[in-house]
Amino acid sequence: MKDNTTDNSELSLWLAFKRGDEETFIAIYQKYVNVLYKYGTQITSDQDLVKDCIQSLFIELWDRRERLGNTDSIKFYLFKSLKRKIVEELMAQQKKVSMSALEEGYRFDLVMPFEQKLIVSQAESEQKQKLSKVLEQLTKRQREAIYLYFYNEMTYEEVAALMSLKVASVYDLISDGLKKLRSSMNKIDFMYAWLLFMLLRFSSLL
The missing domain is CATH 1.10.10.10 (Winged helix-like DNA-binding domain superfamily/Winged helix DNA-binding domain)
Structure with missing residues (x-):
């Protein structure tokens, strides 16, 4: 169940970004860029493509900020946007593959971050x-x-x-x-x- 306080905080952050607050935009980028990269690299092994899509996503968000809808879950909004962008890029590389077929065909490797901040026996x-x-x-x-x-x-x-x-x-x-x-x-x-x-x-x- 979602915390209404969190929802309100996310919405306030998003609204500040839409108003053109550069510090808020940078804060959103810094908060989510790593989880976006992890998610993207589980959809495709092409790390450069994922990095390019993330960069393109944030550029587009800033350029189109005044026309974007509101959201109370920034992570969900970014995940959905990144997934679509990656799928579109993969589709461009396979021009005759339909979007629906590519959606069914993309890989998803659940790679757990076993090496992160853990000392294991x-x-x-x-x-x-x-x-x-x-x-x-x-x-x-x-x-x-x-x-x-x-x-x-x-x-x-x-x-x-x-x-x-x-x-x-x-x-x-x-x-x-x-x-x-x-x-x-x-x-x-x-x-x-x-x-x-x-x-x-x-x-x-x-």
Whole structure:
């Protein structure tokens, strides 16, 4: 459930940016550029393309700021905009591929930031290898839904909008994905893996 205070804060920040506040624009860029890069590189392995799309996105946002709609979730707005821009760039590279076909065909690798700000023991390393192998068994859409919902704290509605799905489909994707994780790991391994997943999620905020 969203915090109304957070919603109001996000909206106020967005409105200040739309009014042309350069400091606010820079603050938004600095706050989200890294998570945007992580998200983009899980859609495509072309890191240069992702960097170019992010740069282009922020240039367009600034140039069109007065004409943009309002949002109470800047992260969701940026994720959706970046995904569309990346897909469009990939489509331009494959001119005969339709947007819908490309949406179905893009990759989504759930790459956990295992190296970030963590000192791990050999046992932890083995557990991470197990988790990585299990994550590979999930479908692309299951990985993306889990990544957006748990790692990026988006609502089911936001995940559905970002993935062009119905909310019920997102429920099913996440539920089935977690069931698959549980069935592929014993109870202790699953609980450890889930704890590690949550620690990694919050480590990005440190």
